[in-house]
Amino acid sequence: MTSVRRRRITEDRWTLRARPAFLYMMYGLLLWSVPLGLIGGVRPAMAAAIIRAMHAYFNALPEPLYALFGTGYLGYTAARAWGKARGVER
Template sequence: MALDPLTAILDIGGKIIDKVFPDPVQRDAARLAMLQAQQRGELEEVNVRLSAIMAEAKSTDPWTSRARPSFLYVVYILILTAIPMGILSAFSAETAAAIAAGFKAWLASIPPDIVELFQWVMLGYIGGRSFEKVKGAAK
C-alpha cells in the first residue's frame, strides 16, 4: 500500500512525539495538537509542497533531477573550504580575514527571497528522500 506524503508526515510526527514526550499525558496532548493542525488544513500545505517536489524529483529530465544534488555539492565545497582557510589564518590572519569579509559581503548580497527558496527546496528534498525511504523506494 502506497503512503501519501501527509500520512508519512503524520507517521513521522507521531514517532517524534513518542521520543520527545515520555509522559503519556504530554504525548497525548501533542498528538491531539498535531491532529487538530491536520484538521485545520495546515498540514495540507506541506503535503502540496512535498507532492510537487517529489514529482520534480521523479522527472526524467536530467537538469531537473540533478539540480538539488548538484547544489548540495556546491554547499559541501563551500563548507570544506573552511579547512584551507583555517590553515591560511595560521600563516596570514589578515589575508584570511579579508577573504572572509569579502565572502560575507558576497553572501549578504543574495536576496532574502532566494535564501528562503533554498530553505524550502532543501526541506522538500529532505522530506522527499525521507518519504522514499519510508516507502521503501530509495536505494
C-alpha cells in the first residue's frame, strides 16, 4: 500500500509542475531585464516609468505573503533533500 501511495504522489500533475513553474517564472523575470535594458537605452524615461510601476507592484504585496512563499519553498526543498538522502525518492 505504501508503494501505491508513493506512486500516486509522484504521478500527481500539480506536484510535478510546481518547481518547474516557479523556475520558469524566475527565468522570465531575469530575461525581462534584456528588453528593459534596450528600452532604457532608447527611451530612459519609459524604462524609469516601467521600473517605478514594477517597484510599486512588488511593494504592494504584503510581507507575510513573501514569508509564506519562502517558508513553503524552503520546506519543500528540505523535505525533498531529506527524502533523497533516505533513498525514499529518486
